[in-house]
Amino acid sequence: MTKKTNLKDFLINNAVIIIMFVLVIYTGITKPNFLTTNNLLNIMANMSYRLVIALGIAGCVITSGCDLSAGRMIGLSACIAGTLLQKLEYSGKFFKDMPPLNPFVVMVIVMLIAACFGSVTGWFIAYLHVPPFISTLAMMEIIYGLALIYTGATPLGGYITGYTKFSTGKFLGISYLIWIALLVACITWFIFNMTRHGKYMYAIGGNPQAAEVAGVPVKKTMIIIYAKAAAMYGLAGFMLGAKAGGASVNTGLGYEMEAIAACALGGVSVAGGRGKVSSALIGVAVFELLKAALQYLGLDANAQYIAIGIVIYAAISLDIRKYVRKK
Amino acid sequence: MxxxxxxxxxxxxxxxxxxxxxxxxxxxxxxxxxxxxxxxxxxxxxxxxxxxxxxxxxxxxxxxxxxxxxxxxxxxxxxxxxxxxxxxxxxxxxxxxxxxxxxxxxxxxxxxxxxxxxxxxxxxxxxxxxxxxxxxxxxxxxxxxxxxxxxxxxxxxxxxxxxxxxxxxxxxxxxxxxxxxxxxxxxxxxxxxxxxxxxxxxxxxxxxxxxxxxxxxxxxxxxxxxxxxxxxxxxxxxxxxxGRELTQVYPEHKHEIGEVIMEVENYCSIHEKSFQNVSFNLRKGEILGFGGLVGAQRTELMEAIFGIRNLTAGTIRVHGQEVKIKKPADAMKAGIGMITEDRRGNGIFGCLSIKDNVGVSVYNKFLKSGFVLDHPAINKVVDESIEKLSIKTPSKETHIENLSGGNQQKVIVSRWLANDPDILIMDEPTRGIDVGAKHEIYEIMEDLASQGKAIIMISSEMAELLGMSDRIYVMCAGKMRGEITDPADMTQEKVMSYATQF
The missing domain is CATH 3.40.50.300 (P-loop containing nucleotide triphosphate hydrolases)
Incomplete structure (x- = not known):
C-alpha cells in the first residue's frame, strides 16, 4: 500500500470525526459564544450521564445484544432517588415527615435496585435464550409500570442541596457530574481490559460457540454484563435527577436509543466483539457537539433530529465498510 | 441418440x-x-x-x-x-x-x-x-x-x-x-x-x-x-x-505409553442416530486414532466427552476417578482439552487478537491479587508460543482472522498448551492446512506424547491415521466397530473394512 491510499483510508475511516471537528471549528469562528469555557463545560455536563449510559450499554452491544430498558431504568432510578432526597419543608413531599437520606447512600441504593432488575434481564438472556431485544423490551415495560405505581405519576422536586450539589458543585472548576463520568470511564476501562470478565465479554461477542468450548462461563458473564449495565443506568438516573433538580416517570425516555447510536457511531460493532471505552466516549461527544453546534448555527430544533439520523447512517455505513472490505 | x-x-x-x-x-x-x-x-x-x-x-x-x-x-x-x-x-x-x-x-x-x-x-x-x-x-x-x-x-x-x-x-x-x-x-x-x-x-x-x-x-x-x-x-x-502409496513422512514414535488415564464407558447420545453404547480407554503418552467415514459420529462422541453434547447414559473416569462433565469448563477441570473440527465455527475468535485467542482459556491462571489480569505474564506465554510453534504473524496483536489456516490452528494449539491438559482431543487437527504446517502439527503431537500427555486424534485422512496413531479405534454409524492394537494390523484395508460395517 502506498502512502496516498493510506491517507485516503484514514480520511474515509474517520470521516465523521473529521467533519465534526470542521463543524465545531466553523461554529467557533462564526459564533464567538460557542467555544467558551462555560459553554464547553455545559456540553460536558450534558455528556456526563450520557457517557455513563453508553458505557453500560456498550457491554451489551459488544456481546451483540442491546438494552431497551435503559431509558426506563433511568426514570425509575431518578424517581426513587428523588423521593428519598426531598427537603423536609417541601410542601409536595412524597414521604411526609421522613428525613432525607445521605445522597451517597441513595446513589448506592438506586444502583443496587437497578442491578437487581438487570440481572433478571440477563438471566432470561443467558439461561432461557430469550433474545436481548425481547428480554430488555419486557423489562422496559415492567420498569415503567413499577415507576408509575411507585410515584403515582406525580412529578418530584424540592431536592435537598446535598443532592443538587452533585450538579452545581465543582472541583477544579469542573462539575462533579463530569468527574463521576470520568471515574466511571476509568473503572469501565479497567474492567474491559484488566479483568477476566472483560476478556470473556469480548470472547462471547466474537464467537459465542468458541467461547463455550474455550471454557468461558458464558451464562454468568452475560448476567454480570446486564446487571452491571443496569447499575450504571441507576447511577445515570441519579445524576440526571441532580442536574434537572427534579424527576418524573418520563425522565430518561429514549436515552437507550441515543446511547446505542452513540456506541455504534464510536465504533462498537453491533455484530459483536469489537468496541472500546474510547468508542463510547467519541460517540457521545460527536452527538452532543453536533447538537450544540447546530443549535448555535440556528438550525431549527426539530430539524436537528434529521441531522442526527443522517450522521448515524453515514457513520455506521463507513464503519461497517472497514470490516466488510477485509474478507 | x-x-x-x-x-x-x-x-x-x-x-x-x-x-x-x-x-x-x-x-x-x-x-x-x-x-x-x-x-x-x-x-x-x-x-x-x-x-x-x-x-x-x-x-x-x-x-x-x-x-x-x-x-x-x-x-x-x-x-x-x-x-x-x-x-x-x-x-x-x-x-x-x-x-x-x-x-x-x-x-x-x-x-x-x-x-x-x-x-x-x-x-x-x-x-x-x-x-x-x-x-x-x-x-x-x-x-x-x-x-x-x-x-x-x-x-x-x-x-x-x-x-x-x-x-x-x-x-x-x-x-x-x-x-x-x-x-x-x-x-x-x-x-x-x-x-x-x-x-x-x-x-x-x-x-x-x-x-x-x-x-x-x-x-x-x-x-x-x-x-x-x-x-x-x-x-x-x-x-x-x-490402493495408494502412503507418501507422507511422520515423526518417529519415541514416546512411551503408560497406564490408562481415561476410560469411557457405554456413552449414548440423546439422538438415536448418533453414537450409542461406545466404550474405550486412553493411555498416558499415547496417540489414539479414531478412524471412520464422514458421519461415523466420532466428532459427536468427542464433543460429548468434552461436555458440548448431551448423553442419555455413560460414565467417564479420569485417573480412575469418575467425573461429571456437563460443560466444557468441567472437562477442562478434569484435565481434558479439545481442538474442535470446525475451526471457524467454534475454534477461533476471528475479530480478536492472537493474544486474546490464546489467553481466553487460561485467564484464571494469570491473575494478580485475585482479579487483575497479569498482562506481562500472558504476553510472555503468547510470545513463547509464537516462537515455539513458529506461528507466522506480524505481532501478537494481529487479529487471528488475518492468518492462514495452519497458523490459526497453531494458535488454537497454543491455547491448549497454555492450559496444559493431561488429555488433548484433536478433531481433524490438520484439516485445511498446508503440508508444511501439517508436519509441524505432527511434531507438536509427538512432542506432547513424549511429555506423557494422552492425545485422541480423529482423522479422516487414512495416511495420517495410520502414520500417527499408536492404536486405532474405528467407528461406523455411531457404533464402535473395531480396535486395532497391533501395528502390523494397521492397514488401510483393515480400517476400511471396520469403517463400512453398517
Whole structure:
C-alpha cells in the first residue's frame, strides 16, 4: 500500500470525526459564544450521564445484544432517588415527615435496585435464550409500570442541596457530574481490559460457540454484563435527577436509543466483539457537539433530529465498510 | 441418440494449495444408476458441485445427450434437467410441502395488474407429483412435520417435477431407516424404468450391490475406473478405493505409553442416530486414532466427552476417578482439552487478537491479587508460543482472522498448551492446512506424547491415521466397530473394512 491510499483510508475511516471537528471549528469562528469555557463545560455536563449510559450499554452491544430498558431504568432510578432526597419543608413531599437520606447512600441504593432488575434481564438472556431485544423490551415495560405505581405519576422536586450539589458543585472548576463520568470511564476501562470478565465479554461477542468450548462461563458473564449495565443506568438516573433538580416517570425516555447510536457511531460493532471505552466516549461527544453546534448555527430544533439520523447512517455505513472490505 | 445421458470429461479443480480434482471423467447412461465411490476427500462431492454449478471448474467439459453445455449455477443446472438430492437438505421447514416444492418458481395468476401466487395450482400439482411417487401427504402441512426420509422423498418429487433427466443422490441414506431406504430404492427403480440417469454417492457396500448398475471409483481427486457393479466384490471396491502409496513422512514414535488415564464407558447420545453404547480407554503418552467415514459420529462422541453434547447414559473416569462433565469448563477441570473440527465455527475468535485467542482459556491462571489480569505474564506465554510453534504473524496483536489456516490452528494449539491438559482431543487437527504446517502439527503431537500427555486424534485422512496413531479405534454409524492394537494390523484395508460395517 502506498502512502496516498493510506491517507485516503484514514480520511474515509474517520470521516465523521473529521467533519465534526470542521463543524465545531466553523461554529467557533462564526459564533464567538460557542467555544467558551462555560459553554464547553455545559456540553460536558450534558455528556456526563450520557457517557455513563453508553458505557453500560456498550457491554451489551459488544456481546451483540442491546438494552431497551435503559431509558426506563433511568426514570425509575431518578424517581426513587428523588423521593428519598426531598427537603423536609417541601410542601409536595412524597414521604411526609421522613428525613432525607445521605445522597451517597441513595446513589448506592438506586444502583443496587437497578442491578437487581438487570440481572433478571440477563438471566432470561443467558439461561432461557430469550433474545436481548425481547428480554430488555419486557423489562422496559415492567420498569415503567413499577415507576408509575411507585410515584403515582406525580412529578418530584424540592431536592435537598446535598443532592443538587452533585450538579452545581465543582472541583477544579469542573462539575462533579463530569468527574463521576470520568471515574466511571476509568473503572469501565479497567474492567474491559484488566479483568477476566472483560476478556470473556469480548470472547462471547466474537464467537459465542468458541467461547463455550474455550471454557468461558458464558451464562454468568452475560448476567454480570446486564446487571452491571443496569447499575450504571441507576447511577445515570441519579445524576440526571441532580442536574434537572427534579424527576418524573418520563425522565430518561429514549436515552437507550441515543446511547446505542452513540456506541455504534464510536465504533462498537453491533455484530459483536469489537468496541472500546474510547468508542463510547467519541460517540457521545460527536452527538452532543453536533447538537450544540447546530443549535448555535440556528438550525431549527426539530430539524436537528434529521441531522442526527443522517450522521448515524453515514457513520455506521463507513464503519461497517472497514470490516466488510477485509474478507 | 448419444450412448450417455451425461458425460464429464477432463474435469480439474484446484483450491488454494490443493488439487481437488485432476482430469476426472464421469459418464452415466439413461435409465441406469451409477454409484460414485471413494474415501473421504476423494473428490466426489467436489465433482458433483462442479457439475451442479456450485463450483466453477478450472478445466473440463460437460456433455448432455452428447451436446457440450456449460452450467453457470444450480438454477441453470435445474433448467438443463439436472437435480440434486443433498446430503444435508436445505429446505424451509416452517413452510408447507407445496411451497418447498415450488420455491423460486411459484405458479402465479394475474388479477388485473396484480400478480398473485396461485395456491390452488401449486397444491394440486405438488400432490400429483407426490402421488406419482406413491406418496400421500397433505401438501399444506409444514415440511418440518415430515421425517428426514420423507423430506428426501419430497426433494426427489421436486426433482422429478422439474422434469430432471439426471438426478444426483449425495449420500441420501446416511440418515434413513432401513424401511425408508427400501422405499427410496423403489422410487429409484421406477425412475430407472422411466429412463432417468442417476448418480448415487454412498459408502454402504450392500446398498451399492442392490441399486447400482455401474460403479465409478475415485481416489485423491483422480479417476480410477468404472466397472459394472456385478463384476465387483466388496473387497475389490475397498482395494481400489484405498490402493495408494502412503507418501507422507511422520515423526518417529519415541514416546512411551503408560497406564490408562481415561476410560469411557457405554456413552449414548440423546439422538438415536448418533453414537450409542461406545466404550474405550486412553493411555498416558499415547496417540489414539479414531478412524471412520464422514458421519461415523466420532466428532459427536468427542464433543460429548468434552461436555458440548448431551448423553442419555455413560460414565467417564479420569485417573480412575469418575467425573461429571456437563460443560466444557468441567472437562477442562478434569484435565481434558479439545481442538474442535470446525475451526471457524467454534475454534477461533476471528475479530480478536492472537493474544486474546490464546489467553481466553487460561485467564484464571494469570491473575494478580485475585482479579487483575497479569498482562506481562500472558504476553510472555503468547510470545513463547509464537516462537515455539513458529506461528507466522506480524505481532501478537494481529487479529487471528488475518492468518492462514495452519497458523490459526497453531494458535488454537497454543491455547491448549497454555492450559496444559493431561488429555488433548484433536478433531481433524490438520484439516485445511498446508503440508508444511501439517508436519509441524505432527511434531507438536509427538512432542506432547513424549511429555506423557494422552492425545485422541480423529482423522479422516487414512495416511495420517495410520502414520500417527499408536492404536486405532474405528467407528461406523455411531457404533464402535473395531480396535486395532497391533501395528502390523494397521492397514488401510483393515480400517476400511471396520469403517463400512453398517
Amino acid at each position: 448419444a450412448e450417455y445421458k451425461l458425460e464429464l470429461k477432463g474435469v480439474s479443480k484446484s483450491f488454494p494449495g490443493v488439487k481437488a480434482l485432476d482430469h476426472v471423467q464421469l459418464s452415466v447412461r439413461p435409465g441406469s444408476v451409477l454409484a460414485l465411490m471413494g474415501e473421504n476427500g476423494a473428490g466426489k462431492s467436489t465433482l458433483m458441485k462442479c457439475l451442479f454449478g456450485i463450483y466453477s471448474m478450472d478445466e473440463g467439459q460437460i456433455y448432455i445427450d452428447g451436446e457440450p453445455v456449460t452450467i453457470k449455477d444450480p438454477d441453470d443446472a435445474m433448467k438443463k434437467g439436472i437435480a440434486m438430492v443433498h446430503q444435508e437438505l436445505q429446505p424451509v421447514p416452517a413452510r408447507s410441502i407445496a411451497e418447498n416444492m415450488y420455491l423460486g418458481r411459484f405458479p402465479v395468476k394475474k388479477i388485473g395488474p396484480i400478480q398473485m401466487i396461485d395456491h390452488k395450482t401449486m397444491n394440486e400439482e405438488s400432490e400429483r407429483w407426490l402421488k406419482e411417487l406413491g406418496l400421500d401427504f397433505d401438501v399444506k402441512q409444514p415440511l418440518g412435520n415430515l421425517s428426514v426420509g420423507q423430506m428426501q422423498c419430497v426433494e426427489i418429487a421436486k426433482a422429478v417435477s422439474h422434469n430432471a433427466q439426471v438426478i444426483i443422490f449425495d449420500e441420501p441414506s446416511s440418515s434413513l431407516s432401513d424401511k425408508e431406504v427400501d422405499f427410496l430404492f423403489k422410487i429409484m427403480n421406477d425412475l430407472r424404468d422411466k429412463g432417468v440417469a442417476m448418480i448415487y454417492i454412498s459408502h454402504k457396500m450392500d446398498e451399492i450391490k442392490r441399486i447400482a448398475d455401474d460403479v465409478q471409483i475415485m481416489r485423491d481427486g483422480t479417476y480410477i475406473g468404472t466397472w459394472p457393479a456385478k463384476d465387483l466384490t466388496t473387497d475389490d471396491i475397498i482395494t481400489k478405493m484405498v
